Each structure stands twice: as structure tokens, then as C-alpha cells.
Amino acid sequence: MAAVAPEDDGGAPVAVRKFDAHSERDRAAVERLERACEVGPSGGKLCLFTDLLGDPLCRVRHSPAYLMLVAEAAGGPLGGAEVVGVVRGCVKTVACGRGSNIFSKVAYLLGLRVSPGHRRRGIGRRLVERMEEWFRQMGAEYAYVATDRDNEPSVRLFTERCGYAKFRTPSVLVHPVFRHDLAPSRSRRIAVVELAPRDAERLYRERLGDVEFFPRDIDAVLSNALSLGTFLAVPDGAARPWRGVDAFLAAPPESWAVASVWNCKDAFRLEVRGAPRLWRAAARATRAADRALSPWLRVPSVPNLFEPFGMHFLYGLGGAGPAAPRMARALCRHAHNLARAAGARVVATEVGACDPLRAGVPHWPRLRAEDLWCIKRLADGYGDGALGDWTKAPPGASIFVDPREF
Incomplete structure (x- = not known):
């Protein structure tokens, strides 16, 4: 050009x-x-x-x-x-x-x-x-x-x-990675199953394929080297034994949730600057308490975000049923443990303002960011006729955030 x-x-x-x-x-x-x-x-x-x-x-x-x-x-x-x-x-x-x-x-x-x-x-x-x-x-x-x-x-x-x-x-919801693993489900009534990329693609296309901004080339996203896996949370009884994605799609449990993990750590690093000294001191204090009292009390500690650090991104979060937020929480805790093993210091996800699963995403309010997506029509499209201009369409419950562009 x-x-x-x-x-x-x-x-x-x-x-x-x-x-x-x-x-x-x-x-x-x-x-x-x-x-x-x-x-x-x-x-x-x-x-x-x-x-x-x-x-x-x-x-x-x-x-x-x-x-x-x-x-x-x-x-x-x-x-x-x-x-x-x-x-x-x-x-x-x-x-x-x-x-x-x-x-x-x-x-x-x-x-x-x-x-x-x-x-x-x-x-x-x-x-x-x-x-x-x-x-x-x-x-x-x-x-x-x-x-x-x-x-x-x-x-x-x-x-x-x-x-x-x-x-x-x-909203971008961020959770720090602690020095200890988190139990995906305290009640032990939720099981987390890892899906193969092809099975994950089938599930996404059938259950989330009409979510706003869902990428048509989801197969390329899931098979990318930076995608660390797709995980499905279901009631423990539905996973023992796990009969495969075909059986799940034919008769899903009342509540379930799915999410995938993307490795931003090997693509870019972040660093927080401008934090008051008091914040830095408080963060150091939580880490000191964590070292002194773990593994007995497992004190929630703030990792060092004031020097370059890596992040994992949770994408494709979706689900259904009254217990879906609890299922989403189990997936987030599982993602935390993956990030801890990989050396990432935070796990982030981005959810729509009306997404019912938002209530299940653990995060620290101090680390949250409020996004604004702006859109412009470049050419005629979005189903000329009844549906009209997408820029004027009201929001749906969920939004799919492509990890390749986070």
C-alpha cells in the first residue's frame, strides 16, 4: 500500500x-x-x-x-x-x-x-x-x-x-492468580471436562453460533497454538461417565457452561503503572502473608503487577440453565489453576453488560475495566430488509470476544 x-x-x-x-x-x-x-x-x-x-x-x-x-x-x-x-x-x-x-x-x-x-x-x-x-x-x-x-x-x-x-x-473482568490452586467446585457437585478442538467446535456452533460477534472461523481459533483448551462444566453426575459431545448435545443437562483459554502470555506482556505507593505496599503485604500462612490459610494475594507480567484470557464463555453462573465460576477457577501452572499472573475475560453468566465470574473490582465498543456502517449489509442496520440493533444477552484481537 x-x-x-x-x-x-x-x-x-x-x-x-x-x-x-x-x-x-x-x-x-x-x-x-x-x-x-x-x-x-x-x-x-x-x-x-x-x-x-x-x-x-x-x-x-x-x-x-x-x-x-x-x-x-x-x-x-x-x-x-x-x-x-x-x-x-x-x-x-x-x-x-x-x-x-x-x-x-x-x-x-x-x-x-x-x-x-x-x-x-x-x-x-x-x-x-x-x-x-x-x-x-x-x-x-x-x-x-x-x-x-x-x-x-x-x-x-x-x-x-x-x-x-x-x-x-x-466489561473486562480480571482476577489475580494466587500462589495456591483453587477448587473448581467447593460442593464437589460440578465436574469440568476438557473437550477436543473438533468437539469444542461442534458445541460452539450448535449452542453459541448465533451469539453476537461469534466468529465463523471458530475452528481456526480453537486450533490455534495459543488456545490452551476448551472446558465444559456440568453436574458431576453428567460427567460420570462422560459419554462424549454427541450425547451432551442430544440431551444436555439442565445447567452447563463452556469456556476456552487463550495464552496471551506468549504474545504480549502487561505492566500497571501509576499505582499509589499505598497500593503497592498493600499488594506486597498480601504476598508476604500468603507466603507465611500458606498452605494452611491460603490468603488471597495480589501478584506483582507493577513489573511486566503475563495473562491468560478466558473466551467463548457461554451456557444455559439456572445454575450456569455457578458452572461459569467453576470454569474460571479451573482457568486460574492453568494460569498458575503456566506462570501467568492474572486471568481476564470480557462479558456483555447483560450476560447472565457475569454474576459467576470471580474478579477484583480494582482491576476491572469498562469498555465501550463503537461501530460504523461501511457498506450495506446485515440482512437488508426487516433486520435493517446492525448499528441500530439492541444488544443481546451475550457477546463473543475474539481472543485473537484482545
Whole structure:
């Protein structure tokens, strides 16, 4: 992709071009830019810094089609061009939800960063507009983006300048990983069964295939090397003996839940910055108490999140029945134990605002983030006629968060 014509925005001329994955200069420049930019709200609140482990494409390269753009300004070090902005995008086919079994080709825009010294010059908007050109070339009908609800500059950029509409308000729920394992079910009445990728695919397509944003290529997600497994929680009697996914689908128990685990730890690392000294001291105190009193009391401790750490992501959370939240809790506790064995320090998941399983997801409120998904219609789609424009559709109970783009 050729660069756009350089434009003068009151500062140095800026050009947008495709990121060169084979260029050490590009890779180093993007890494410097990522380190200079915080993720999340500013104004004295905690900020999350992301280390991409030397791979700027790690958050999109597992998607069916992806692109990364950089913005360059003249007058960089030694008189050369300086990378002052970056954005990533990918295109896939997903379900539109509402039980319609209608799929749409959508684009996801993520990782928008602009150097602190070059903000408020239109660079972010230029990157978004150029990425949208590629989205349209790829046949995408909609584009959407996730941002922190409290990040007012980001929300204004998309809703006021780029034509996006506020769409969904899911929450990112985060649970720290302790020094001890958690019992999946205290009552021992819930069993957790691991499913083979093909069995997991069948279950997802039959039971969650019409959930909003469910990816049509779920098989590629489940077979990815970063996907650590799919787990089904059922009443203990339904798993002894386990008769396979066919029997489960033919006659599921009254309540059940399913979820898969994604290894973000080997893709990127996170670091919390800006925490008050009191918070840091309290976190150290919980770890000290945990070391002193475990394994007898198993004190819930806060892992060290103030230096780079790895994370596991729980995706594809779904289920049915009155006890489904308890089943979801068992899956979350099982995921905690997997993360502990792998050395990850937190387990995160993202759930819709109205998801009934949300009540069963253990998390620490201090670590929770409130997201805002914004959407824009790029072309006609989403079942012309009765269903109309997806951007105006009311939310369903659940939402499927693709781990490849978290």
C-alpha cells in the first residue's frame, strides 16, 4: 500500500504507509512508540503499558486478514522520518446475533497509538480513515473498535470525528492468580471436562453460533497454538461417565457452561503503572502473608503487577440453565489453576453488560475495566430488509470476544 500524500497539520508533514514487518527500523520505532503510550484513561488513574515481545503484529497476525499502518513525520532523529502513529486492523466474518443466524463481514480496528508529542494534529483520524479504505477494499460491511469508556479523547475521536456510534458496553473482568490452586467446585457437585478442538467446535456452533460477534472461523481459533483448551462444566453426575459431545448435545443437562483459554502470555506482556505507593505496599503485604500462612490459610494475594507480567484470557464463555453462573465460576477457577501452572499472573475475560453468566465470574473490582465498543456502517449489509442496520440493533444477552484481537 502506497503512502498517502504528506499533509502539513501545523507541525511536521505527516505521511501514512504500511508497516514493514521485515524492517528492523520499523519494528524498533513501533516498539518505542508503544512504550511511550499508555493504554486506558489518563488523569491520575492507573495506566496499562503493553510490551509486544518484539512482534508488533502479534495482536492481529492470527486473524484471517490483517494490516498495520504507521504515520511518519519529518524531522525525526538525525533529520530522518519519525514514526509518530500506528494502527492495526483485521477483517473477519461474524454472527450479528439476536438468534438470526445472519453473518456479516466486519473489520476490527485496534492498537491506535499517537506519540504524546504529536497529538491533537489529526494523525489519529488520518490513520483511522486510511485503515477504513482497506476495510472497504476487503469487503467489510461494518467496522468496530473497543476503547475505555472513561478515555474521553478516544471516545470523541471515534464518535465525533470518525462517524462511529456507541454500540456495546462490555466489561473486562480480571482476577489475580494466587500462589495456591483453587477448587473448581467447593460442593464437589460440578465436574469440568476438557473437550477436543473438533468437539469444542461442534458445541460452539450448535449452542453459541448465533451469539453476537461469534466468529465463523471458530475452528481456526480453537486450533490455534495459543488456545490452551476448551472446558465444559456440568453436574458431576453428567460427567460420570462422560459419554462424549454427541450425547451432551442430544440431551444436555439442565445447567452447563463452556469456556476456552487463550495464552496471551506468549504474545504480549502487561505492566500497571501509576499505582499509589499505598497500593503497592498493600499488594506486597498480601504476598508476604500468603507466603507465611500458606498452605494452611491460603490468603488471597495480589501478584506483582507493577513489573511486566503475563495473562491468560478466558473466551467463548457461554451456557444455559439456572445454575450456569455457578458452572461459569467453576470454569474460571479451573482457568486460574492453568494460569498458575503456566506462570501467568492474572486471568481476564470480557462479558456483555447483560450476560447472565457475569454474576459467576470471580474478579477484583480494582482491576476491572469498562469498555465501550463503537461501530460504523461501511457498506450495506446485515440482512437488508426487516433486520435493517446492525448499528441500530439492541444488544443481546451475550457477546463473543475474539481472543485473537484482545
